[in-house]
Amino acid sequence: MRVTQGCFSFLPDLTDDQITAQIQYCLEKGWAVNIEFTDDPHPRNTYWEMWGLPMFDLRDAAGIMRELAECRKIYGDRYIRISAFDSTHGWESIRLSFIVNRPKNEPGFRLDRQETVGRNQRYSTRSYAAERPEGERYS
Amino acid sequence: MMQATQADAQEATPVDTIDLRREFESVEIAPVLEQLDRELVGLAPVKTRIREIASLLMMERIRRKMGLATTFPTLHMSFTGNPGTGKTTVAMRMAGILHRLGFVRRGHVISVTRDDLVGQYIGHTAPKTKEVLKKAMGGVLFIDEAYYLYRPENERDYGQESIEILLQIMESQREDLVVILAGYADRMEKFFQSNPGFRSRIAHHIDFPDYSEAELLTISEMMLEGQNYRFTPEARAAFEKYIVVRRTQPLFSNARSIRNALDRIRLRQANRLVSRLDRVLTSDDVMSIEASDVLASRVFAKSEVKSETKEEAQS
Numbered sequence: 223m224r225v226t227q228g229c230f231s232f233l234p235d236l237t238d239d240q241i242t243a244q245i246q247y248c249l250e251k252g253w254a255v256n257i258e259f260t261d262d263p264h265p266r267n268t269y270w271e272m273w274g275l276p277m278f279d280l281r282d283a284a285g286i287m288r289e290l291a292e293c294r295k296i297y298g299d300r301y302i303r304i305s306a307f308d309s310t311h312g313w314e315s316i317r318l319s320f321i322v323n324r325p326k327n328e329p330g331f332r333l334d335r336q337e338t339v340g341r342n343q344r345y346s347t348r349s350y351a352a353e354r355p356e357g358e359r360y361s
Numbered sequence: 362m363m364q365a366t367q368a369d370a371q372e373a374t375p376v377d378t379i380d381l382r383r384e385f386e387s388v389e390i391a392p393v394l395e396q397l398d399r400e401l402v403g404l405a406p407v408k409t410r411i412r413e414i415a416s417l418l419m420m421e422r423i424r425r426k427m428g429l430a431t432t433f434p435t436l437h438m439s440f441t442g443n444p445g446t447g448k449t450t451v452a453m454r455m456a457g458i459l460h461r462l463g464f465v466r467r468g469h470v471i472s473v474t475r476d477d478l479v480g481q482y483i484g485h486t487a488p489k490t491k492e493v494l495k496k497a498m499g500g501v502l503f504i505d506e507a508y509y510l511y512r513p514e515n516e517r518d519y520g521q522e523s524i525e526i527l528l529q530i531m532e533s534q535r536e537d538l539v540v541i542l543a544g545y546a547d548r549m550e551k552f553f554q555s556n557p558g559f560r561s562r563i564a565h566h567i568d569f570p571d572y573s574e575a576e577l578l579t580i581s582e583m584m585l586e587g588q589n590y591r592f593t594p595e596a597r598a599a600f601e602k603y604i605v606v607r608r609t610q611p612l613f614s615n616a617r618s619i620r621n622a623l624d625r626i627r628l629r630q631a632n633r634l635v636s637r638l639d640r641v642l643t644s645d646d647v648m649s650i651e652a653s654d655v656l657a658s659r660v661f662a663k664s665e666v667k668s669e670t671k672e673e674a675q676s
Contacts (some may be wrong), residue, residue, distance in 0.1 A: 285498040
């Protein structure tokens with residue numbers, strides 16, 4: 223099951239040219255661009271591992287694309303996303319975030335139902351991939 | 362817009378004929394070159410080389426449109442010359458030229474020295490250098506006094522690590538980044554000898570000559586004009602003498618020394634004006650620099666002392 227998080231996730235995967243154009247847009251807006259990766263696709267897993275530091279004061283997307291290529295070399299079997307942070311007063315948050323790399327095989331989520339007091343049901347979702355230890359989930 | 366032209370050059374079907382004049386005017390390179398001629402005094406060989414490079418790149422651009430270009434040209438440069446001969450200024454202009462011709466995407470200049478590239482402990486250098494390179498992507502990386510990167514006397518120096526990363530990027534990302542190295546001629550020569558990789562990756566070596574005395578005077582007058590000052594005829598004559606004397610003294614760094622001298626002259630002029638409070642100043646008073654402002658310089662005092670001691674020795 224295809225994970226849909228962040229921008230453009232219902233579109234076909236972006237090509238490198240399209241990613242470059244998106245990053246350039248972020249840079250022109252003055253946002254700091256980050257590369258993050260994870261192998262836990264649960265939607266509540268908000269904080270992903272960062273690849274290096276946030277990249278401030280860049281003018282051109284080429285440097286970020288190079289970092290992304292390096293990140294893919296090592297974590298090519300995980301989810302990688304690009305996020306852009308806007309530091310202007312009043313925003314001070316992520317303005318754009320999109321997935322740029324995903325595992326070949328995405329097994330999807332299981333829905334757990336739990337009987338609880340009365341006739342109530344509790345639901346939780348669990349990623350099939352996350353059943354294995356971290357680092358071995360998609361390899 | 363630049364991106365569009367770049368994309369056009371790569372993707373459009375090859376054309377057979379190109380109107381050279383229209384092409385020349387469309388990239389608006391002429392104003393940049395004219396500005397270079399107008400604002401930089403002297404430096405004739407440098408200007409010729411820049412014109413040559415601009416023409417070459419112009420042709421390269423046309424060849425790309427015609428579908429004849431095969432590889433991206435190497436644009437890395439090395440500027441050698443004494444201090445204050447305008448290396449940094451020319452580097453800024455070079456970025457403008459490259460940007461107009463579409464050989465760098467953004468046309469900004471990141472100016473760095475050894476401190477910005479080389480770290481203080483193991484594992485500190487690579488991230489630091491990469492950070493700087495990332496910032497320079499799409500523009501020009503200007504490395505001032507590049508020979509400090511390599512310190513042969515210390516084999517554990519981290520400069521070597523920085524050099525290796527630089528060389529790698531200079532080769533693999535030629536489309537994204539132009540590196541300009543600058544420094545004194547003799548030391549750069551030694552630097553290239555010990556790092557042959559750099560020499561082979563640099564396409565253009567440009568040598569900056571020292572300014573003549575007449576050129577230095579023109580420069581000083583241009584600087585004053587920019588700040589709305591002017592020499593009185595006597596002050597001008599005095600400053601001519603000042604240049605002659607200052608050139609023979611140690612640590613003379615061409616235009617930079619002239620700028621510093623002018624700063625000190627302005628200081629003395631201000632002091633002279635303030636020392637007599639009971640009068641009405643005209644704008645002419647405020648603008649003009651008198652001979653006494655120039656002649657009070659330490660440079661003259663030193664040279665007189667020298668000549669006196671010489672005379673004593675002779676007698």
